[in-house]
């Protein structure tokens with residue numbers, strides 16, 4: 652498959668790149684700063700400059716994709732609407748499959764991750780907290796799959812992460828959610844675009 656990866660320079664995006672390349676896919680990494688990927692040489696990898704604030708740089712790169720995976724993220728102070736701009740730029744290209752990284756505790760899983768974590772998320776994300784919800788809806792509205800991972804770590808892939816649609820998740824956390832490795836989340840997203848099981852839905856990953 653030809654898989655385009657948005658947010659490829661972040662730690663989760665890196666794991667998506669590694670997983671997709673290991674599985675033999677042709678990967679196009681979108682990066683604001685292509686130099687940030689200069690250490691990653693692979694025959695199956697192409698790198699394109701793109702910024703979601705210039706939506707056509709993303710949309711044009713996604714037009715011939717079999718799938719798009721996003722690990723786009725923002726911190727407090729990022730321009731308002733960055734996440735939803737990224738989601739719309741992908742959806743406008745009409746790729747057959749989309750896997751999008753949201754956050755457990757924001758959007759459809761709000762208030763399920765624990766009160767302290769909720770406070771932290773709102774502080775860290777700023778305006779991005781509300782924009783996550785908008786972006787998620789853009790993606791599910793286009794039959795993409797939104798992933799809501801709990802706290803992310805740099806640990807190895809374990810293959811033991813649980814992926815479950817939010818509407819079937821029978822648990823919440825009172826203080827803080829558990830942790831899951833970025834490598835496990837990346838593997839789950841690549842698997843979803845290879846064989847969609849949750850199109851149009853939001854899934855928790857923990």
Ligand SMILES: NC(=O)c1ccc[n+]([C@@H]2O[C@H](COP(=O)([O-])OP(=O)(O)OC[C@H]3O[C@@H](n4cnc5c(N)ncnc54)[C@H](OP(=O)(O)O)[C@@H]3O)[C@@H](O)[C@H]2O)c1
Nearest residue numbers: 658659660661662663683702703723724754800801802803
């Ligand atoms: N940290 C956690 O525990 C946790 C838990 C659950 C979910 N999440 C979510 O998981 C996602 C990935 O998080 P992460 O910590 O791996 O990554 P991150 O550090 O948030 O990296 C964000 C990525 O988005 C890119 N980006 C930001 N603005 C952009 C723009 N205008 N145009 C193009 N690319 C842009 C960054 O590029 P640059 O390198 O150019 O900045 C980077 O590649 C985020 O949505 C985050 O909220 C995080």
